[in-house]
Amino acid sequence: MHLSGEFGVWIAAFLTIGITSFLYKDNPIYKFCEALFVGISAGYWFVSLYFQNLLPKLFDNLGITKMLGLGEDNGAIQNVLAGQWDERIWYVLAGILGLMMILRLFPNIGWISRWPLAVVVGSTSGLYMITYFQSNFLSQLQKTVIPLIDLGRVAALPGGSGTLDEYFAAYLGNLVLVVGTLTGLVYFYFSKEHKGAFGNAAKVGIYFLMITFGASFGYTVMSRMSLLIGRLYFLFGDWLGFVR
C-alpha cells in the first residue's frame, strides 16, 4: 500500500467520502459537498457553454469578438456595415432571443422569455413529430412485419449442436416479437373496453411489459453497482494504493 502523493486525489477522496457519509445520516459534511457540487456543476456549464457555444456561434459570427478586440476575423456586422450581405447577420435575432431568455431573472418582465421558449418548444415539437414517427413508429412497424417463423434461421440451424438462443430465435423468436409488440399495443389501446378476446390480448400484453421491466430492472441494478465499484476502486486504488 502506498498512498497517493497528489493533492488533487486527496481532495477527490475527501469529497467521495463526504458524499457517502450521507448513508449513515444527513450531516454538515454531506451538506457541504452537495452545496459544492451544485455550485461547481452550475459553473462548469456556465463556462463551457460560453466558450463552446456563445463565443464561436454568436460572438464570432456576429463580429462582436472583433469589436472587443479579441479576434481578427470579420463577423457579419463588419461585413454588412462594409456593404456586403452576410447571412450570418440572422444570428442577431438568436442573440436577442437568448437575451430575452435571461430576462426571466426579472419577474416583472419575465414573460418576454416566452418568445425564446416558443422557438425551443416549436423546434422540438416539429422535430419530434417527424423523428418519432420515422424511427419509433415506421421503423418499428417495418421490423414487426416479419414471418411468424423464420425459415432462413431454421435452415441455418446446426443440427443438434445448436444453442438455446439459436433454436429459440429460429422457431419462436419472430412469434414472440410479433405477439409481444401487438398485444402490448392492445394494452395501450384506450378507446375500447378490455373484454373478451381483446381483453385477453391486453393481459398477454401486460405480462410482456412486466418481463420488459424485469429486464430493465436487472440492468439498472447492474448500472448502479458499476458506479459504486468505480468509486471504491478509486478509493482503494488511486488514493490508498492497495490495488494497481
Place this chain on the structure above:
Amino acid sequence: MKREIPLILTAVVGLTFVVQFFIPHYPLGFMADMFSDWFSIVAACAIWLGALNLLKISLNKVYKKEKDWFFAIVTIISFLVIVIAGFFFSGGRRFQEPGTNFDWLYINVYSPLSATMFAMLAFYVASASYRAFRARNAQATILLLAAFVVMVGRTPFSDWLSNLLFMPEGWQISNLSNIIMNFFNVAGQRAIMIGISLGLISTALRIILGIERTYLGGD
C-alpha cells in the same frame, strides 16, 4: 403580445421542421438550419439562466439568513471559483485542455462529486430490493423472475450456477437472459416506444397548431 407572438413563433418554427422533411427545396432547408442554430444559442442561454437563477436563489438565502445559508455561501463561492478559473486562468478557448486549472477542478472536484452522487444509488437499489420488491401478485412475480435471470445471466456467476444445475453448454442461464433481452424485452420496449411516440406526436401537433398552450404557463 404576451401570447400571440409566441404562438406564431412556435407554429412557424415547428412547421418549418415538419415541411422541410418532405420538401427539401430552398428556403426550407436554410430556415431549418437557421432555427437549429437559434435553438442551440437559446438553449445555451437557458442553461446560463439556470446558473444565474441558482446564484440568485442562493444570494437570497444568504441575505435572508435562511436555514442552511452557510451552504448557500459554499455554492456561490464554488460557482465563482470555477467560473473565474475557467474564464481567466485556463487559456481562454483552450480552457478544457488537460493541465489547465479548469481541467484540474473538473478532474478532482467535479468528477468525484457527480460520480459519487450516482454511486450512492447502488446502496439504495440494494435496500429497495430488500424492502420494496415483493412478489405481490402474478405480474410482480414475473417481473422479479425476469430480473433474476438477467441479473444472473449477465455475470460469470451464471456459468457456475448453470453447471451446478447440470445445464449443458449453450443451454444455460446466460442464453436464457439473451433470449429475454433480445425478444421479450424488445417486444415490450417496442410497444412502449410506439405508444409514447404516438403520444409525443399528437402533443407536438397540438403545440404547433396552438391547441396546447400549457407550456406558456397561465397569466
Place this chain on the structure above:
Amino acid sequence: MFMPKKILLSAFFVIILPLVVWLVHGLPGQQSISYPPYDLTAISTPGDTAGSIALNWFSLDGDNQSAESFPDYRILRSGRAEGPFEEIGIVAFATPRATPNSRQYRDSAVETGNSYFYKVSCLVDGSSVESNAAGPIVPVAQTAGEKLAVIEDVILFPPTQLRAFDSPNDDGHSISIEWKISPNDVFRGAKFSGYDIHRSNVPEGPYELIGDVTGGVSDPGRGVKIFTDGNNVQDGKEYYYYVNARWDGQIAGSGVVGPVVAGQQWFHTGRGVSLILLGILIFSILFYINQAKSGKELFIRKIAGLEAVDEAVGRATEMGKKVFYVPGTQDMDNVQTIAGLTILARVAKLTAEYETRLEVPVSRSLVMVSAREVVKESYLNAGRPDYYNDDMVYYLTDDQFGYAAGVDGLVVRQKPATIFYQGAFYAESLILAETGNSIGAIQIAGTAMPAQLPFFVAACDYTLIGEELFAASAYLSREPKLLGSLKGQDIGGKLVFLSLAIIFIVMITLLQKHGISGEMIRVFEVH
C-alpha cells in the same frame, strides 16, 4: 347488425391502406453490373510502350492461399465477340496472385490497333466454368512523349461504371458519384490506398482534386462506392468528374463522366409512405379533437390506477394523515409534467372535498407557479377556497438528488398515508418509491420514463405505465383536446399499425418460400 361506417372503416384499414402504402414506396437505386464468378475485366496495359492487354478476374472458390492445388485457368482470345475463342495461355495455381482473391494475366502477343475479346475458363471437378467475354479492347502503345508508368508485376485496374448525378431529394449544391470499385480494392489490402475524385467544368479540364475516399463499397446491396460532392457545387452549372484509384504508387483513372448539373427537388420521393401514414394520424387526431369539442362522448377504458385514487385519498382521510403529490422532477416544457398537473387537479379536488391535507413539493420554480394555480382552482371548484393556501405547494431545489433527499426527509418525518408520483422521473424515482414504501404509504405512480417504470411497478401499489399517464390526464380532465387526441392516436396510430402489421405479416409468412418477403418489408423502410 352492420353499420356502413364500420364496414367502410375496416375496408379502408384492411384493403385500401395496405394497397396505397404498397404502391407509393420508394424504389432502389441502380445496381452495378458484374459477371460472377470471374467478373473478367480487360484493359490496355498502362505504361507499356510495346502495347499489351492486361486481364483481371476473381479466383473461383477453392483457389486460395490455403488450398494445396487448383486446376489451371485457361485464357481464351478472339477477334470477335461471338468467337471462336482459342487458348493463348494458362495461369497455373502456383502463379503469384494479384490480390488474395484475384488473378491477372498479360497478353503481349497483340497488335496495336486491332481489337480483342477475352474469356477465362477453368475445369472444376469435370465441368468447365467459363467467364464473361471481356472486350473489345484495343491495345494502345504509349509513346515516349507521355509520362510513362512503370509496368508493375501487378497491374492496377481502374474503377468502372462511373455514374454522376444530381443528389436526389436535397436542396441542391450536391452531386453524387457512384462507381464499381477496382478489382485491386480488397478489404484493408495493405497497398490499396483509396480513390481520388477530380472535378472540372469542361470535359478537357483542367481537373481539380475535390476529395478522396477509402476503399471498399459503401452500398453492398448495390455493390457501388458512393461519394457525394458538396464542395461549393453551384446549381445549374455543368460539372465533369473522373475517379482515380491509388495502389502502391500506381494510379488508374476511370473515364470522365458528365456533364452533370446539381439542382433541388420539390418532394422527397421515398418519404411517400411516411407522408400518407403521418397524414392519416394527424387527420384522425384533429378529427376526433373536433368531435370531442362538438360535445361527442368519446369512450376511454377504465385505468386501474385511477380507480384507486379516491380510495387512496379516502384512506388518508380515515387515518387523519397527509397526502403527498410529486409532479415529477422535470420542468413545464415536459409533456409528462403537464399530464402530472392535470392529475393533480383531480387529487386536489378530492382532498378538498374530504378536507384532507395535501402537500406538493416541487423541484422547479415554474412548476410551483403552475401547480399553485391548479390546486387553487380545484379547491375553488370543490367550494372549499378557504382550505387552500400557497404553502401547500412549495419549491425544494432544482438539484436532482438534493430534491430526492428533501422529499425523503419530509416523508419520513410526516408519514403521509398516500403518495402520488405523476410525471417525469430519473434516478431519484427509486429513492422516493423506496422511502414511501418503507413508511407503508399507499403509493400511486405514473411515468413514461421506461427506465424508471420497474421501480414504480415493484415498489408502488398502482402504476400508470407510459402512455397510460397521458390517457389518465385525458380521462380525468375530460378536456376535449386530450380526449380527442387520445382517440386519434388509437385510430390513426395503433389501429393503422395493428392492421398493416397483421396483413403484411400474414402475406409474408405465406409467401416466405417464394423469397419475395424481403421486397415486401422494404415497403416501410425509412429514408
Place this chain on the structure above:
Amino acid sequence: MRKIFEKLLAIDRRIIFLVIFLAVSVPIFLGIKINIKITDEVKAFYDAVSNLPSGARIMVACDFDPGSEPELQPMTESGFRYFIQNKLRFVIIGLWPQGPMQANKALAAVNEAKDEFTVENGDTLYFGTDLIVVGSDTARYGVDFINLGFQAGNELVIQRMGSSLKAAFASDLRLGRPIEDFDIMRGLNKLSDFEFIYNLSAGYPGTVEWVQFAVDRFHVPCGAGNTAVQAPQVYPYLDSGQLSGLMGGMKGAAELEKVVGHKAKATMFMVSQTAAHIFVILFIIIGNIAYFATRGETGRKGL
C-alpha cells in the same frame, strides 16, 4: 419464528448498505480471473467496426459525464485503442459538455508512451494529447483524430451536422482553431461523410437521438455503448438494424475488452459486479420470505 422474520423486515438499511459495501469492495482485492461470454450485440459491434476500411473516419460522440464513468470510460478507451491500432481515424464530439473531457481522459489513459513530449520540426508534441502511442501505432492530433468539443442543442446539433459540420462545430477543442485547418477534416463536410458513428451514451441526448437523426435521416451506421440503465430501451433499434452493435453497461465493456483483445478495468470490475448481483438477489429473496411469513400482520392490500 415469526419474530425473526419481523426482525428481518425491520432491518436497519445501514446494515444493508454495509453488506453491499463489503460485497463490492472485497472482490477488488481478490483479483479473481473470470471468463466472459461474448453476446451477439457486442459481436455485431466488433464486426461492424472491423469491417471498416483502413483510414475510414469515425465520429465518436461522447454523451456522458463522470456520473457514468465506470461503465462508459472503459468502452471509450477500448474503442480508441482499437481505432488507433487499426488505422481508423476518429473525430470526437459531445452533446454533453463533459463528454469531450472524458474523451481526453480516455486518450491519456490509452497512450502508452513513457516520455512526456517530443520535438518535431520545431513544434513540441505532447504524448497523450498531441500524440497517442498504442504499441507500435501512433495517432496524431489533427491528422488521425481530433476533438471538436461540446455543442449545446441536443438532437438539433445532429440535425445541423447533417447539412454542415462546420456550422455545428466551428473550431476544435484543443487549439481553438477553425476545423478546416486540420488534415482529418478534409472532405468531411457533413455527417454522411463519416463511415461510422461510435456513440457512448448515458441518457438524453444520446443513442436514441443518434439513431433517429444520424442513422434514419443521414444513413450513417452507428454502434453504441450505453449505460446499463439505458441499454434495454435501445434493444429494439438493435433488432431493427438501426443500431449496428451495442455494449450495455460494464458487462458490455468487459466483452468489448475481450473481443478487441485488451483486458482492462471493466474485466477486473466484473468480479465485484457479480458479487453485488448475487447479494441483491439474496436480499430480494430474503425480503420476500420475511414478507410472506409475516403477511398476516404487515400484509397490505396490493395491486
